[in-house]
Amino acid sequence: MPFLAADIGGTHARVALMRASRDGAHGVETLAYRVFACREFATLSELLKVFVEEDAQVPVKHCVLACAGQIMGNEVVNDNLAWPIQLTQLRHALSLDHIAVLNDFEALAYALDGALTDDGRHLCGPRSSPGGTTLVIGPGTGLGAAVHVPGPAGGVVLATEAGQMDFAPNSVRERELLAQLAPNGGYVPFEYFVSGPGLLTIYTALCTLRRETPALDTPEAITRAAAANADAIAIEAVEIFCASLGSFTGNLAMAFMATGGVYLAGGFLSSIFELLKHSAFEVRFLHERSARALLLHVPVWVTEHGRHGVQGAAQWYLRHGMAETGVPQSAATCGTSA
Known part of the structure; x- marks a missing residue:
């Protein structure tokens, strides 16, 4: 099942449509990818909607966000983000079944076994x-x-x-x-x-x-x-x-x-x-x-930061089995099954 993986920083948002690799090697495939300037959007849900409609072009029910800051209950708290992020509001705005959040540098660390160490x-x-x-x-x-x-x-x-x-x-x-x-x-x-x-x-x-x-x-x-x-x-x-x-x-x-x-x-x-x-x-x-x-x-x-944040977030999401089940194992989550 394809899912959204997004790396949300204070200046740029890197968003990808991803799925588990079909070769069974526990990797991820990138189906679509785009970089947005956060200041051009009034909310994160507006930004992600543009990606889903223009780039993904398929229904998306699962999402993982790598965000600067700390996840406190239903909210991502950080003074450097362009807008407040409320997980329940975001899930409803995008009609998602499940959304999970981890720290953006935590996501980068999950990419250490990939291209992050190669370039x-x-x-x-x-x-x-x-x-x-x-x-x-x-x-x-x-x-x-x-x-x-x-x-x-x-x-x-x-x-x-x-x-x-x-x-x-x-x-x-x-x-x-x-x-x-x-x-x-x-x-x-x-x-x-x-x-x-x-x-x-x-x-x-x-x-x-x-x-x-x-x-x-x-x-x-x-x-x-x-x-x-x-x-x-x-x-x-x-x-x-x-x-x-x-x-x-x-x-x-x-x-x-x-x-x-x-x-x-x-x-x-x-x-x-x-x-x-x-x-x-x-x-x-x-x-x-x-x-x-x-x-x-x-x-x-x-x-370079590049796509590594979204790749690391996707690796974390798959490792915890959420793309298949929507059942959270760790970090912050919000969904119909949570």
């Missing part, structure tokens, strides 16, 4: 690993991360909200930026620095510290100016972004003993790969820690 570019560390726990991390509209622990039946994937951890400055300049963002102290998450909007935040704060008027107003404009060596503040902003990403990645690699490697996912990082490659990322990833001997043996790759 990456090596950033630092060895080019191979002895295996073990693997991390998927991605700064985009927000900052996501998930952990894959190997084991029987494909292992276990752990979703996280690591991007919400407190930002820890490493340099005097970063302390100045933190004071600029939170002059009275208080909570500032890593996501405020290590994300697309975070890069813009860094750039704007640097302009304030330098008493200059910001000339750039998007993350893309900042990275273009930095790559062209055309704006000193943009260059510094990208350097701080990359260094902070190195610290964040090293922290998680230590916390989860990620001997299987780290995959930095997303088109944003792919677009600045050369800047990242020549930045302080690796220095901050290793950072003279007591675990340096471990981290020296952790490979780090940059890979």
